[in-house]
Amino acid sequence: MTHSYSLYDPLETTILVFASMFTSFLTLFLIYELLKSKRVRETKIYLSGEPEEIVKEASPSVGNLYWGFIKRFAxxxxxxxxxxxxxxxxxxxxxxxxxxxxxLVILAVLMSVLYLLAG
Known part of the structure; x- marks a missing residue:
């Protein structure tokens, strides 16, 4: 006895969709695992185009400058x-x-009312 699938049955349609999604995901994952490089890639640190000697010098970070300003002047x-x-x-x-x-909401409402009254 054969069973024909009907796309009008929500349960069968859901099962078919999830099974096809799982099969597709598993296939793509296996292809990725087979094709990915086994060698670990090492990259140099990007130093904003400057040589290492310049970057090695001590300089304050932007965060330290900000908090120094806040603590002293504000x-x-x-x-x-x-x-x-x-x-x-x-x-x-x-x-x-x-x-x-x-x-801010009160100011926005007031500005909108003034704009409507002026226009």
Missing amino acids: RSIFETLINKVQTGSLHEWFNFISSWLGI
């Missing part, structure tokens, strides 16, 4: 960031960010 902003935002509590961070987002 102390109050730094204190606010550390004491209010960086407490580790997701709830406090969400309150801080949502208050700024609320101000």
Whole structure:
């Protein structure tokens, strides 16, 4: 007794689709494994086009320059960031960010109303 598959039966169609996807994936994976190089590739470090001697010299990173500026010249902003935002509590961070987002939404609504009234 033979069984003919019908694409109108959702269960049989689902089984056929997943079986064909699995077979395709397995075939492609085996082809990839057979064709990939067995040799480990070693590449030189990209040094922005500069010779190694220049890069070996000590220079501050961008992150260190940023935090140095913040700690020295923007102390109050730094204190606010550390004491209010960086407490580790997701709830406090969400309150801080949502208050700024609320101000931006109010400004956007006001600007839209002014634009509509002026136009």
